[in-house]
Amino acid sequence: MEQIKTFLDESEIPRQWYNVMADLPTPMKPPLHPGTGQPIKPEDMAAIFPMNIIEQEASTQRWIDIPEEVLQKYLLWRPSPLYRARNFEKLLGCPVKIYYKNEGVSPAGSHKPNAAIPMAYYNKVAGTKRITTETGAGQWGSALSMACQMFGLPCRVYMVRISYDQKPYRRMMMNTWGAECLASPTNLTQVGRNVLAEHPDSPGSLGIAISEAIEDAVTTPNTKYALGSVLNHVLLYQSIIGLEAKKQMDKLGIYPDIVMGCCGGGSNFAGLALPYVADLFTGKKVKIVGAEPTSCPTMTKGPFAYDFGDLAKSTPLLPMYTLGHDYIPAPIHAGGLRYHGMAPIISHLVRESFIEPRAYDQMKTFEAGIKWARSEGFIPAPETNHVIAAVVDEAMRAKEEGKEKVILFNWSGHGLVDLSAYDAYLSGKLQAYELPDEEIEKALLAIKDFPKP
Amino acid sequence: MEQIKTFLDESEIPRQWYNVMADLPTPMKPPLHPGTGQPIKPEDMAAIFPMNIIEQEASTQRWIDIPEEVLQKYLLWRPSPLYRARNFEKLLGCPVKIYYKNEGVSPAGSHKPNAAIPMAYYNKVAGTKRITTETGAGQWGSALSMACQMFGLPCRVYMVRISYDQKPYRRMMMNTWGAECLASPTNLTQVGRNVLAEHPDSPGSLGIAISEAIEDAVTTPNTKYALGSVLNHVLLYQSIIGLEAKKQMDKLGIYPDIVMGCCGGGSNFAGLALPYVADLFTGKKVKIVGAEPTSCPTMTKGPFAYDFGDLAKSTPLLPMYTLGHDYIPAPIHAGGLRYHGMAPIISHLVRESFIEPRAYDQMKTFEAGIKWARSEGFIPAPETNHVIAAVVDEAMRAKEEGKEKVILFNWSGHGLVDLSAYDAYLSGKLQAYELPDEEIEKALLAIKDFPKP
Numbered sequence: 001m002e003q004i005k006t007f008l009d010e011s012e013i014p015r016q017w018y019n020v021m022a023d024l025p026t027p028m029k030p031p032l033h034p035g036t037g038q039p040i041k042p043e044d045m046a047a048i049f050p051m052n053i054i055e056q057e058a059s060t061q062r063w064i065d066i067p068e069e070v071l072q073k074y075l076l077w078r079p080s081p082l083y084r085a086r087n088f089e090k091l092l093g094c095p096v097k098i099y100y101k102n103e104g105v106s107p108a109g110s111h112k113p114n115a116a117i118p119m120a121y122y123n124k125v126a127g128t129k130r131i132t133t134e135t136g137a138g139q140w141g142s143a144l145s146m147a148c149q150m151f152g153l154p155c156r157v158y159m160v161r162i163s164y165d166q167k168p169y170r171r172m173m174m175n176t177w178g179a180e181c182l183a184s185p186t187n188l189t190q191v192g193r194n195v196l197a198e199h200p201d202s203p204g205s206l207g208i209a210i211s212e213a214i215e216d217a218v219t220t221p222n223t224k225y226a227l228g229s230v231l232n233h234v235l236l237y238q239s240i241i242g243l244e245a246k247k248q249m250d251k252l253g254i255y256p257d258i259v260m261g262c263c264g265g266g267s268n269f270a271g272l273a274l275p276y277v278a279d280l281f282t283g284k285k286v287k288i289v290g291a292e293p294t295s296c297p298t299m300t301k302g303p304f305a306y307d308f309g310d311l312a313k314s315t316p317l318l319p320m321y322t323l324g325h326d327y328i329p330a331p332i333h334a335g336g337l338r339y340h341g342m343a344p345i346i347s348h349l350v351r352e353s354f355i356e357p358r359a360y361d362q363m364k365t366f367e368a369g370i371k372w373a374r375s376e377g378f379i380p381a382p383e384t385n386h387v388i389a390a391v392v393d394e395a396m397r398a399k400e401e402g403k404e405k406v407i408l409f410n411w412s413g414h415g416l417v418d419l420s421a422y423d424a425y426l427s428g429k430l431q432a433y434e435l436p437d438e439e440i441e442k443a444l445l446a447i448k449d450f451p452k453p
Numbered sequence: 454m455e456q457i458k459t460f461l462d463e464s465e466i467p468r469q470w471y472n473v474m475a476d477l478p479t480p481m482k483p484p485l486h487p488g489t490g491q492p493i494k495p496e497d498m499a500a501i502f503p504m505n506i507i508e509q510e511a512s513t514q515r516w517i518d519i520p521e522e523v524l525q526k527y528l529l530w531r532p533s534p535l536y537r538a539r540n541f542e543k544l545l546g547c548p549v550k551i552y553y554k555n556e557g558v559s560p561a562g563s564h565k566p567n568a569a570i571p572m573a574y575y576n577k578v579a580g581t582k583r584i585t586t587e588t589g590a591g592q593w594g595s596a597l598s599m600a601c602q603m604f605g606l607p608c609r610v611y612m613v614r615i616s617y618d619q620k621p622y623r624r625m626m627m628n629t630w631g632a633e634c635l636a637s638p639t640n641l642t643q644v645g646r647n648v649l650a651e652h653p654d655s656p657g658s659l660g661i662a663i664s665e666a667i668e669d670a671v672t673t674p675n676t677k678y679a680l681g682s683v684l685n686h687v688l689l690y691q692s693i694i695g696l697e698a699k700k701q702m703d704k705l706g707i708y709p710d711i712v713m714g715c716c717g718g719g720s721n722f723a724g725l726a727l728p729y730v731a732d733l734f735t736g737k738k739v740k741i742v743g744a745e746p747t748s749c750p751t752m753t754k755g756p757f758a759y760d761f762g763d764l765a766k767s768t769p770l771l772p773m774y775t776l777g778h779d780y781i782p783a784p785i786h787a788g789g790l791r792y793h794g795m796a797p798i799i800s801h802l803v804r805e806s807f808i809e810p811r812a813y814d815q816m817k818t819f820e821a822g823i824k825w826a827r828s829e830g831f832i833p834a835p836e837t838n839h840v841i842a843a844v845v846d847e848a849m850r851a852k853e854e855g856k857e858k859v860i861l862f863n864w865s866g867h868g869l870v871d872l873s874a875y876d877a878y879l880s881g882k883l884q885a886y887e888l889p890d891e892e893i894e895k896a897l898l899a900i901k902d903f904p905k906p
Contacts, residue, residue: 001463001464001521001524001525001528002525002528003463003528004463004528004529005463005528007460010454010456010457010458011454068454071454072454072455073830075454075457075458076457076829076830076831077830087603105558106830107826107829107830107831107832108830109869113830146830149827150540150827150828150830168872168873168876169622169869169872169873172872172873172875172876173832173869173872175875175876175879176823176826176827176832176872176875176879177826177827178827370629373560373629373630374602374603374629374630374631375603376529376560377526377529377530377559377560377561377566377599377603378529378560379560379626379629416562416622416626416869416870417869417870417872419621419622419625419626419629419870420621420622420625422625422628422629423621423625423628426628426629
């Protein structure tokens with residue numbers, strides 16, 4: 001029989017996360033305090049995050065120990081299986097071997113718990129008594145709800161109202177795991193009340209929800225905020241994906257030619273890719289490709305600039321590819337990719353040409369996702385369909401070039417709670433979104449007076 | 454670190470299914486032809502099933518080879534992991550070790566593909582060009598849709614209208630896997646037209662849907678019908694669960710004191726339990742417990758009798774525990790357990806005291822399921838919550854008795870496509886259903902004139 005899955009024993013789970021900050025050949029620009037224009041200091045973030053997480057955010061230590069309590073929770077689903085997509089390969093008929101990390105095996109169905117578990121843990125040991133966060137489609141909010149429940153921390157999630165109404169299942173997941181999930185804007189925060197006073201029927205936005213969650217955290221005793229992507233410590237926690245993948249590929253005696261992932265804020269892509277980027281620094285050859293939506297073409301069309309992480313300007317100024325902090329991406333079904341910016345680490349590596357960005361419109365991604373589901377069985381998340389579309393492209397290129405290639409990608413999650421997106425696609429209700437260049441220029445007005453990196 | 458999961462290598466997957474028919478200490482009563490009252494012959498079923506499946510239905514061969522093509526599809530998710538529920542154990546604080554087979558790792562999220570894959574395969578090799586089936590909540594319909602897609606067979610699923618309207622996600626899964634899913638009753642069959650003529654707004658029933666699927670199969674060239682539970686061949690295919698579990702428990706050097714599963718038609722329970730029932734026949738000691746809902750207490754309150762498998766009397770008369778073929782169970786959320794009868798093999802083993810049945814009301818099952826989700830992470834299907842409630846009972850009993858016990862149960866599937874059930878429970882909209890004895894007597898009028906087993 002043809003082998004499909006490669007597992008690691010539980011005893012082989014990586015005991016340390018990998019921090020790419022230790023190995024960057026060129027230094028990154030620092031985040032800036034928006035008031036002073038100076039690099040931020042740890043105490044600037046102390047109202048939002050606990051100090052142990054702030055230290056990791058700024059750390060340049062290469063290997064960081066994974067606490068025993070975190071490992072024990074990881075083991076509920078990790079090490080995740082490395083799959084070979086033999087049926088999809090046969091369907092494509094190209095000279096490629098396609099391997100993927102199946103992050104859909106987690107209880108929440110995505111990679112998000114990899115970061116949620118350590119965040120809940122570090123908050124717990126730092127004395128935090130309650131955590132707030134925001135969520136769009138709900139992947140992050142549900143993962144954090146589970147993690148907080150496991151460490152006995154109450155959790156409140158501000159969920160963008162339009163998603164709250166349209167995607168009730170992830171709200172129900174959060175409740176099942178004991179968290180409170182509110183449709184944002186709420187009347188519980190000043191930000192929320194201001195929005196509602198002007199727009200009583202506001203559908204909400206990720207920007208508003210972040211602002212509400214941060215306001216809640218800074219105005220409530222013993223409460224901290226948690227962010228599910230973009231920041232260095234989130235990418236650090238996700239590195240477990242790539243570290244496991246390397247051990248699994250080693251067992252097979254194979255090194256990939258191409259490593260790929262889909263990119264929203266950058267965390268799942270970074271999780272798989274950064275341990276391979278480290279190999280690039282030492283002269284190894286591997287192509288690293290990040291796939292984003294054409295409706296939100298941050299890396300492929302945005303400038304590298306200082307910008308806020310959120311609409312309400314609550315964050316430091318981050319050096320990143322951005323479409324402007326007030327850019328509202330088109331309502332594509334891959335909610336996890338609808339973010340105006342890109343993780344500073346990923347942005348830096350794109351700028352330094354270690355990572356190749358690509359953009360795909362949602363029609364092409366669902367076409368690829370349906371092919372996947374009908375050959376491999378597992379139904380991918382709409383976000384994941386973006387990298388599958390990119391895998392198809394790379395496979396076709398290998399065929400044209402007549403070269404054999406090994407592709408490794410991150411299958412970031414399953415789509416069982418996103419089936420309405422497939423339904424819309426199959427019933428002809430979806431459309432492609434391509435952002436015209438003049439729209440991008442308009443979007444970027446918001447950042448024209450910021451410091452330049 | 455404490456070990457949680459036990460895997461088998463792909464090379465260790467069982468190569469044969471186990472057929473308990475070879476080992477029964479006392480013979481089972483045969484299914485009867487309803488017209489003649491005589492035991493049915495293979496040709497009586499030839500209009501519905503292909504001959505290779507009919508042969509397996511009647512087989513008394515102990516081990517039946519799993520075809521290579523079926524094994525290769527099984528490997529997409531099998532061998533499924535054996536988990537130890539350490540967090541749930543700690544929560545209960547009882548002297549038990551709790552192991553479970555996680556059948557939620559399949560692409561459809563349940564054990565159903567274990568039977569759907571071989572059914573699609575055997576139909577394919579027998580020359581079937583199209584398959585029909587019925588589905589209630591949609592677990593079986595979605596699993597068969599995936600399996601048919603994998604073997605290139607068009608599939609039509611008649612889905613009970615009320616579920617079709619209330620549970621759109623499983624319909625969307627079927628479409629994503631390329632199947633046609635219709636709300637039953639339809640106007641495409643005589644049965645459906647008759648129902649609609651009398652009740653244009655009929656919410657449908659499993660009985661009507663089975664009758665439509667069978668009528669479609671027998672009136673369309675090269676079309677066969679597939680059933681997802683109850684029959685001997687379905688239980689045979691599911692035996693892969695228990696055979697894997699035994700190998701995994703052997704690796705741990707542990708033999709269970711109690712083996713448990715939830716029971717609707719009986720297939721997931723049988724899958725885990727029958728390889729252990731075989732040990733009972735050779736004198737080994739193990740308690741086998743099946744958990745059913747109090748709203749549909751087939752084994753605990755129904756008589757052992759000859760009855761039809763469906764409302765429209767399309768099937769042979771089966772010797773089983775039954776509440777009468779026209780019994781409509783209360784609308785509990787565990788749709789997979791809302792079946793009036795019980796697999797003849799399981800019924801026989803209950804009657805012969807090899808299996809102990811228990812009944813749980815849905816309030817108690819959701820209470821157990823929420824505890825599970827909040828400690829173990831994975832959200833169980835509403836059906837699975839029934840066996841978890843039974844596990845809690847057994848754990849408490851062990852505590853009272855001051856005895857250490859090892860429990861092994863079948864975690865038949867996850868609940869990510871059933872979250873509305875959790876939502877209803879958490880918002881106080883669910884109620885307990887206990888069937889009064891006089892209602893059972895009323896229900897059984899339907900079978901009073903049938904032959905007695």
